[in-house]
Each structure stands twice: as C-alpha cells, then as structure tokens.
Amino acid sequence: MQAYFPIAVLFGIGIALSGGFVLLSTFIGKKRPTPEKMGPYECGLDPIGSPRQRFSVKFYLIAMLFILFDIEVVFLYPWALVFKDFKAAGLGPLIFGEMVVFLIVLGGGLIYVWKRSALEWE
Amino acid sequence: MDYTVAALKTFLIFFVVINIVPLLIWLERKGAAYIQDRRGPNRAAIFGVRLGGLIHSLNDVVKLLFKEDIIPSHVNKPLFILAPMIAMFVATITMAVIPFGDPVVIGSHAPFLLQVADLNVGLLYVFAVSSLGVYGVMLAGWAANNKYALLGGLRSAAQMVSYEVSMGLSVVGIFLMAGSLRLSDIVNQQGANLFHWNIFLQPVAFFIFLAALFAETNRLPFDLPEGESELVAGFHVEYSSMKFALFFMAEYAHIIVGSCIIATLFFGGWNIPFVSSEWIKMNADLVLKILWMGLGLFSVVGGSLLCRRFKKQRYGDLRDFEPLVFGVPGVLTGFGLLGLFAIFGNKVFLPEWGPSVLLAAIQIGVFLAKVLFFCFFFIWVRWTLPRFRYDQLMKLGWKIMLPLALANILVTAWVALVN
Numbered sequence: 132m133q134a135y136f137p138i139a140v141l142f143g144i145g146i147a148l149s150g151g152f153v154l155l156s157t158f159i160g161k162k163r164p165t166p167e168k169m170g171p172y173e174c175g176l177d178p179i180g181s182p183r184q185r186f187s188v189k190f191y192l193i194a195m196l197f198i199l200f201d202i203e204v205v206f207l208y209p210w211a212l213v214f215k216d217f218k219a220a221g222l223g224p225l226i227f228g229e230m231v232v233f234l235i236v237l238g239g240g241l242i243y244v245w246k247r248s249a250l251e252w253e
Numbered sequence: 254m255d256y257t258v259a260a261l262k263t264f265l266i267f268f269v270v271i272n273i274v275p276l277l278i279w280l281e282r283k284g285a286a287y288i289q290d291r292r293g294p295n296r297a298a299i300f301g302v303r304l305g306g307l308i309h310s311l312n313d314v315v316k317l318l319f320k321e322d323i324i325p326s327h328v329n330k331p332l333f334i335l336a337p338m339i340a341m342f343v344a345t346i347t348m349a350v351i352p353f354g355d356p357v358v359i360g361s362h363a364p365f366l367l368q369v370a371d372l373n374v375g376l377l378y379v380f381a382v383s384s385l386g387v388y389g390v391m392l393a394g395w396a397a398n399n400k401y402a403l404l405g406g407l408r409s410a411a412q413m414v415s416y417e418v419s420m421g422l423s424v425v426g427i428f429l430m431a432g433s434l435r436l437s438d439i440v441n442q443q444g445a446n447l448f449h450w451n452i453f454l455q456p457v458a459f460f461i462f463l464a465a466l467f468a469e470t471n472r473l474p475f476d477l478p479e480g481e482s483e484l485v486a487g488f489h490v491e492y493s494s495m496k497f498a499l500f501f502m503a504e505y506a507h508i509i510v511g512s513c514i515i516a517t518l519f520f521g522g523w524n525i526p527f528v529s530s531e532w533i534k535m536n537a538d539l540v541l542k543i544l545w546m547g548l549g550l551f552s553v554v555g556g557s558l559l560c561r562r563f564k565k566q567r568y569g570d571l572r573d574f575e576p577l578v579f580g581v582p583g584v585l586t587g588f589g590l591l592g593l594f595a596i597f598g599n600k601v602f603l604p605e606w607g608p609s610v611l612l613a614a615i616q617i618g619v620f621l622a623k624v625l626f627f628c629f630f631f632i633w634v635r636w637t638l639p640r641f642r643y644d645q646l647m648k649l650g651w652k653i654m655l656p657l658a659l660a661n662i663l664v665t666a667w668v669a670l671v672n
Contacts, residue, residue, distance in 0.1 A: 136256060137370045138349050140263045145345035148271075149338035149499060156495030160322040169326040171399045172490050182400045190411050193647075197414035200655070204421035207662065208377065211428035214669060227670045234659055241655065250651045252644035 192249050203237050263369050270348050270513075273628070274505045275310035281632045282306065288636040303575060314498070322494040325397075332396035337492065337499035340389030344506035347383050350375050351513045352437045354523045354616035355530060359606045367613060368437070375436040376428075379514060380421060383469065386507070387413045390471075393500070394488035405487025408477050408643065412468055415650040416475075420465035422658035423458040426665035427451055427518055440522030447526040451519045457661045459519045461654050466515065468650070470507045473635035477643055512627035513620075520623050523616035530612055537608035540615070542594070549590035556583025 171178050210230055217226040244250060279294070283306055286293025294306035324330060349369040356364035372378055387410050394406015428434060430451075431442040443450045452459050468475040479487035489500045516522060524530075533540050559580030563573065603611070641649070 133255070134370050134372060137259045137263045138346070138372075140260045141267065141346050141349050141369055142342075144264070144267050145342040146338075148345060149341035152341070152495045152499055153334060153338060156318055156320070156322045156498075159318055160320055160494050162321060164323070168323055171325065171327055172485070173400070174485065178400065182398050182403050186403070186407055190407050193411045193415060196651075197418060200418045201414075201421065204418060204425075207422070207425050208428060208434070211425045211662075212432060212434065214429050214666065215432045218670065223670050227666055230666060231663070234663060238656070238659060241659075245652065250647065252647045 189252065196244060196249065199240070200237075203233075206233070262366075266348065266353070266369055267345065270509055271345070271506065273509050273625075274502055275314070276307075277505050277508065277628050277632075278313070278501075279307050279310045280629060281635075282309070284629065284632045285636045288633075317495055317498040320494040322496065323491075325491055327398045328491060329396040329398065332392045333491075334496070336389050336393035336396060337489075337496045337503075338389075339392065340386060340503035341499040341506070343382060343386040343389060344503040344510065347379055347507075347510045348513070349382075350378050350436055351510070351517060352440060352522060353620050354613045356437075357609050357613045359609050367617065371435065371437060373433075373435050375434045375439075376424065376514075376518075377434050379510075380417075383507070383510075384413075384417055386469075386503075389500075389503070390488050393492070397488070397491040399491050401484045401486070401490045402488050405479060405484045405490070409471060409488055412471075412475060412477065412646060412650070415647060416465040416468035416654075419461050419650060419654040419658050420469065422655070422662065423461035423465065424518060425658075425662045426455050426458050429662075429665055429669055430454065436517050436522075440517055440524065443521045443524060445521070445524045445527060445529040447521075450521040450524075455519070455661070455665070457657060459515075461658050461661070462518070463515065464649070464654065466511045467631070467634065468646075470504060470511060470631075472504075472508070472631055474638045474641055475646060476640060477646060508628055508631050509624065512624045512631070515627050516620060516623040523620040525615070525619050530616070533612050533615060534608045537603050537611050541603065541607075541611060544615075545590060545594050549587045549594060552583045552587030552590065554587075556580045556585075556587060559583060 171182070207230075210226070210233075214226055217223060283293040294309040295303055297303065297306070297308040297312045299308055324333060350372050352366075352368040352371070354367035356366050358364045390409045390413070391406050394402045394404075394409065397403070427439060431439045433439065433442075439451075447453075467473075471479060479489070484490075489497055492500065525533075557580070559576040562576040563580065
C-alpha cells in the first residue's frame, strides 16, 4: 500500500494543476462576450445544420475491434511474464505451443475481419 | 517521515518533468525554424537578455493566462470544462513509474528510489493510464458541438485506439525477456552492454512502438485529428485561454513521458554504454576528476566561442552584449574550475556517501540526455514528414503493424525457447 501513496500524491498534483489552471483563467481573463464569439467557429460562415449528425459506422467498428484485440493483448502479458519460469521448469514447449494456438486464433480473427473488409477505409 | 519524503520527491519529479514542457515548446519553435532555414523566436527579452527565444515560452504562459476564457453558448458546459482537465491530468500521472536512476543506497539506510513509485505492474500502469487520454480528446470533440471538433475527436479516438493495440503487442517481447513488468527490472536486464539493449534485441518492436507513440500523441505524421488544412484545429477549435493551453501542455507532457518510456524500454534507461554502474562506484574519485576537468574545459571553450560572437555581430544596441553576459562568466567559471583542480585536484576525497550520490547524478543526467534526444526526435520528425491520409493511417495500424507485432511475439518466443 505504501508504494501507492506517492501515486495518490501525484493524482492530487494532477487534479490541482489542471483544475487550478482552469479556475485561474476563469477569474483572471476579461469577459467581453459578443454574439460572434459565442457562436460555433466555422471560419466566419454560419453553420448549416446541427453538428450532432450521424457519423460513419466505421468508427464504431474500430472501437469494437479495439476492445476485442486489446483484451487479447492483456491475455498475452501474464504469459510473457511466466515464460521463463515455465522454461526453467522444463515446460517450455508447452507454454510456447499454448501461445501459438492462441495467436493462431487471434490471427484468424484478424484475417476474418480483414477479409470482411472491416479495415477498408477507401 | 517516510510519507513526507515520498511526497516531496513526487513534487520534485513532477516539477522537473513539467518544466521540460516550456523548454520543449522552445525547442519545437527553434528546431522548426532552423529546419525551415529561418531564425525562429528571438524577440522577447528580460533586460535585453533574450536567451535565444527561451523567454517566449514564459511570455506565452502569461499571455494565455490573461486571455479571455470563452465558453461558447452552444457547448455542453460541464464536459467542455472537464475535457482539458482530463487531458492534462492523464499526462501528469503517467510519469509515476518512470525510473530516473538506480535506487540510491547510503550506508544502512533503506534504498532511496529515484522514481515516484516502483510498482510491480509498471508498464501496465502506463498503458492503463495513458489510454484514458482518449477520453479528454473525445469529450472535447463532442462537447464543443462544432462540426470540426466532432470530426477531429472521432478521428482521434479511432486512431488512438487502433494504435494502442499495436503498442501493447509490441512490448510483449520485452516482458518475455525481462520476465517482469517493473520498469527498473527491464532497465537492469538490459545492463550496460550496448548490444544487450532492447533496440538491438527487439528492433521491430522499437519501430512499432515508436510509430504507435507518434499516433498516440497525435504528432505530425499522424496528426489528422488536428489537421489544420481540413479541420482548422480539430478537437480543440472552440477552446481558448488556459483551457487551450492545457491541451497544448498535455501534448508536450505526453511527448516527454513517451520519450522516457522509449529510453527506458529500448535504450537501457539510465545505463551508460559500456560503463557499468559498479565501475563508476568503484572509481568514483577518477570519474569525479574527469567530470571536473571536462566541465572546466567545456566552460572555457563554450565561453570563448560566445565571446568571439561578440566581435562578429554588430547590431548597435543591447543585443551586442548578450554573448558577453554568458561568455565572460563561462570562461571565468571554467578557468576557476581548472585552477581549483590544479591546486586541490589530488587532495579531494569523496565521503562515504559520495560514490552513490555521484552515480545517481550521472545516471539522472544520462537518462535526461536520452529523453531530450527523443523529444528532439519528435520535433525533427514533425517538421520533416508530411501527413498521412486517413485510409493510409488505418492501413498502417491494422494491416501492417498489428500482424508485424504478432509475428514479433512469435519469433521472440521461439528464440527464447531455443536458447
């Protein structure tokens, strides 16, 4: 627990710094609002339509793929950490073979996504 | 007592790292200028001393603090205010696990860590925390209620999550060899032998990690989220004053922390090539003498070079004397150091705690030198390479780097198995 105390301090510093700067600029800066200033910035033109429009489903897909693949990455970390211990215990081929199977499944998923052209942006 | 020391140390490390930010902004502007064959910032001055434009960074802070803080009427106010705070907060707390040197052992005291916290989850903490940065960017883009901002935020989110996968996969090989997520273990495993550094053992991982880091920090070859020519400024179009500055500072803080991680993972951290820490500790007196002489010579040569510039350049105003302000004291300090060395050089002996402290100072210096080099590398790349197209970006991330990272893991595991 003691190891995490400095991190709590750093969290405090981070919050104080970012919050402090926002507060400072709110109080120090002059406020002279004009209708032009308070409107959306679009290079001087009036915006057409709402900005809350539907966006490409590709972004949604990327987010889902990220969750899938990133979880696989998390599975790989403990494997990498214990690899040497397993090898020292004479179980090297076992742990290597296990991970090859895992990577084949993962690579298969990637190839499937690729072939279904979920990664095409043209 | 322990807690006080830990808190003070945290403040100190934070202070050092956050103060590289203005330095880096200066380096960016000056580096860009020299790459584009111009002089760059050199006007702001305090009593005629310009420090080659370094004062500009100071001025920027003051200017941004006093600017009008515009919160447009169409934004989602709580999220709009929260987003830059998240960005800066995330950039600040990522530095917690970076080791700046070996733990300092003095006598029978407990070892003094030269890092905020030595967590056994080390790099996992870095990834966990730094991936929160995407919230800042996305919320900023969404809350601003502006088409440019929304597009910038969307692009940025998709890009950051895409490259995070490759980034996470690229370092698996390093864990495999070090058998630990603790950053100090990874540094110790690389040791002082240059050819055992991970840049030579894991070159593919290094390039994947580097490219992914550029994408994560939204720097130039991957700066589509802010692409000036199409999105004005991307996710932070509607921000002004210090809220804009927070995004700006967060970007640079990310660069610094990223450089620290690269130096730690791939370039031996605080290790000096071919000079082991034990050797420095054993020969502390000799090292101190070499450093003493070197510093003296450096001051003399640097100072006299500056003094020569005084003769060459004539503006006819206060600027003429600027080289002298630094040149003359430089030469004098240098001669002073050399003179002291000539008189006392052989009579100085380090106290018992001397070697440890000297070693720590050298290690911190070497580490910071590596970090600054990578900071400069970021700037160098930014002003050299053009921007990717969005489909190229996604292709690189998913179709090239991801399979390459997977192959790298397989090959590393195979080599580790056979050896």
